[in-house]
Amino acid sequence: MTKIDFSIVLTSDKIKLIELATDYVNFPKYLPHQIKSVKIIEKTSDYTITEETLHFSSVISKSIIQQTKHYKPHDDILKSEVISGPIKGSIIEIEYDELENGTKVTANIQMKLGLKYKFLLPLIKKSYKTLIMGILYKMHSIAIRTDQK
Secondary structure (H helix, E strand, O other): OEEEEEEEEEOOOHHHHHHHHOOHHHHHHHOOOOEEEEEEEEEOOOOEEEEEEEEEEOOOEEEEEEEEEEEEEEOOEEEEEEEEOOOOOOEEEEEEEEEOOEEEEEEEEEEOOOHHHHHHHHHHHHHHHHHHHHHHHHHHHHHHHHHHO
C-alpha cells in the first residue's frame, strides 16, 4: 500500500467546500480532461456509490472505470473507498478544518494497486494527487464565486 498525504489552506467556507465535494455528478465540470463521467449507482442516507471514468495522460494515455463508495464518518470528514477498478481497496479520507479565514483541507490516501498496474505506481500516485488537488482548487474557486454573490 502506498500513502499520499497533503494539506492545503483555502480561503473558502468549510460548509460550502463539503457541499461541493459531495456533489459527485458535477466532478467532470471541475476537471473535464481527467474526469470523463460520474454516475450515481446507489444512494442511501448513509452512503453514495458512484462509477467514475477517469483519464490519465502523462507518459502513457489510459482511461479507467472504477466504482467508489462515499460516506461521512464525521461532519468534517469525507471518506471514499474504491470498490472496483485498478485501485480497488484504496481509501481517500479528506478532512475539512475551519480556520479563522478559511479552511484547512487535509487528504490522506491509502492507495492499493492491482498487480498488473504496479509498474505504473509512480505515475498513478502523482496523477491521483494532482487530480484531487485540481478538484479542491476548482471547488474553492466556485465556493468563492458563490460567496461573493
